[in-house]
Amino acid sequence: MEFSGFKYIVVGAGFWGLTLAERLATIRKEKVLILEAKNHPGGNCYSYLDRETNIEVHQYGSHIFHTNNDRVWNYINQFSGFNNYRHKVLTKYKNEVYSMPINLMTINQFYKKNLTPAEAKWLLQTEGSAAQIKVVQSFEDVIVSQIGYPLYEAFIKGYTVKQWDQDPKNLPAYIIKRLPVRYDYNLNYFDDRYQGIPGLGYGEIFNQMLKRPGIEIRYNVDYFDIRDQLPREAIIFYSGPIDKYFDYCYGELSWRSLTFKEETVPLNDFQGTSVMNFADMENPYTRCHEFRHYHPEIDFSNLTKTIIFYEKSKETKKGEVPYYPIGMKKDKEIYEKYKAKAQTLKNVYLGGRLGEYAYMDMHQVILKALDLFAQI
Ligand SMILES: Cc1cc2nc3c(=O)[nH]c(=O)nc-3n(C[C@H](O)[C@H](O)[C@H](O)COP(=O)(O)OP(=O)(O)OC[C@H]3O[C@@H](n4cnc5c(N)ncnc54)[C@H](O)[C@@H]3O)c2cc1C
Numbered sequence: 001m002e003f004s005g006f007k008y009i010v011v012g013a014g015f016w017g018l019t020l021a022e023r024l025a026t027i028r029k030e031k032v033l034i035l036e037a038k039n040h041p042g043g044n045c046y047s048y049l050d051r052e053t054n055i056e057v058h059q060y061g062s063h064i065f066h067t068n069n070d071r072v073w074n075y076i077n078q079f080s081g082f083n084n085y086r087h088k089v090l091t092k093y094k095n096e097v098y099s100m101p102i103n104l105m106t107i108n109q110f111y112k113k114n115l116t117p118a119e120a121k122w123l124l125q126t127e128g129s130a131a132q133i134k135v136v137q138s139f140e141d142v143i144v145s146q147i148g149y150p151l152y153e154a155f156i157k158g159y160t161v162k163q164w165d166q167d168p169k170n171l172p173a174y175i176i177k178r179l180p181v182r183y184d185y186n187l188n189y190f191d192d193r194y195q196g197i198p199g200l201g202y203g204e205i206f207n208q209m210l211k212r213p214g215i216e217i218r219y220n221v222d223y224f225d226i227r228d229q230l231p232r233e234a235i236i237f238y239s240g241p242i243d244k245y246f247d248y249c250y251g252e253l254s255w256r257s258l259t260f261k262e263e264t265v266p267l268n269d270f271q272g273t274s275v276m277n278f279a280d281m282e283n284p285y286t287r288c289h290e291f292r293h294y295h296p297e298i299d300f301s302n303l304t305k306t307i308i309f310y311e312k313s314k315e316t317k318k319g320e321v322p323y324y325p326i327g328m329k330k331d332k333e334i335y336e337k338y339k340a341k342a343q344t345l346k347n348v349y350l351g352g353r354l355g356e357y358a359y360m361d362m363h364q365v366i367l368k369a370l371d372l373f374a375q376i
Contacts, residue, residue, distance in 0.1 A: 014043025082196030
């Protein structure tokens with residue numbers, strides 16, 4: 001494989017790498033080579049259009065774009081318009097459906113009451129005090145002292161055990177400051193000014209970004225297989241895992257992964273909403289995604305099949321896609337060592353969610369890439 005003639009090499013075609021490549025090509029008129037280990041662009045945000053149903057499927061789980069940042073919103077709108085989708089999350093607990101995150105609707109339904117915001121706040125404070133948590137040491141303590149045992153046992157405990165494979169009693173308190181609770185009937189999941197799903201899907205955004213003259217992308221190429229062949233003077237933007245970049249010299253960072261069970265169901269509408277969480281421990285899945293609901297602007301009334309993904313959380317094994325950084329104290333200490341080492345590198349920039357070992361939403365990753373571009 002030939003790599004000469006490229007001053008800039010971007011490792012990973014997720015939003016971080018694509019934003020940098022696009023800016024370098026468009027603003028600086030540079031030639032940029034993107035190396036991507038997968039066979040498609042977009043990293044975890046990739047989606048494709050199912051030809052038979054015309055449903056946009058988010059291959060790595062639901063992705064909803066939301067931001068308050070004008071710069072990010074103006075930037076992303078160059079590549080696609082967005083629909084007016086507003087995300088709402090529901091959760092099933094003991095065969096009843098509630099609204100998430102916990103809000104006045106959830107509280108009133110759960111306690112079978114008709115409380116005002118002030119009364120609901122008082123009730124949860126009373127429940128929190130009744131729990132008598134003297135010293136807040138664990139994840140469970142943080143939440144129980146805030147909302148009490150009944151809501152915690154119903155909506156938080158089972159979901160957390162399934163998501164992290166840990167009893168919340170054993171998770172340290174520092175991983176959560178406060179649980180977001182709303183004392184009104186605002187059922188929207190995000191509050192951001194700008195929200196939506198790209199009209200033609202995320203896949204189309206990535207195609208548009210890659211169309212900029214000067215960008216070449218090569219799929220199914222792992223940077224570590226060819227790094228010795230790259231021009232020595234090339235400037236590298238790397239968005240793979242930071243511990244792998246340094247050959248795990250300070251140890252491995254821990255992650256959680258997800259698996260999806262995909263089904264095409266012979267129904268027009270399976271669950272009536274895009275995401276249904278499962279709070280009960282007995283159900284091994286954490287949630288179910290139904291993708292047709294992300295495009296309310298499309299008339300799906302004649303649809304005879306719908307596509308759903310059941311999601312389950314699992315330990316990340318070597319070679320699997322990492323999804324969520326676990327971020328225990330030990331991980332933080334290891335990451336700080338890698339970060340310090342990365343800062344000594346010349347002509348190499350590490351970033352994105354894997355390069356920074358951080359959970360970041362799409363708008364945050366794009367903003368980081370725009371800032372880095374401005375800096376260099
Ligand atoms: C389940 C889930 C749901 C989410 N939902 C939302 C949401 O609703 N809204 C939102 O804003 N954000 C959401 N996010 C976050 C979003 O996925 C991230 O912000 C985004 O993917 C980060 O982009 P990135 O470029 O940093 O990383 P990635 O998308 O992971 O891209 C990194 C790329 O680098 C490639 N790569 C890695 N190593 C190598 C190598 N050695 N050689 C070549 N290529 C390599 C990978 O294959 C990958 O394509 C969600 C995340 C998860 C896990």
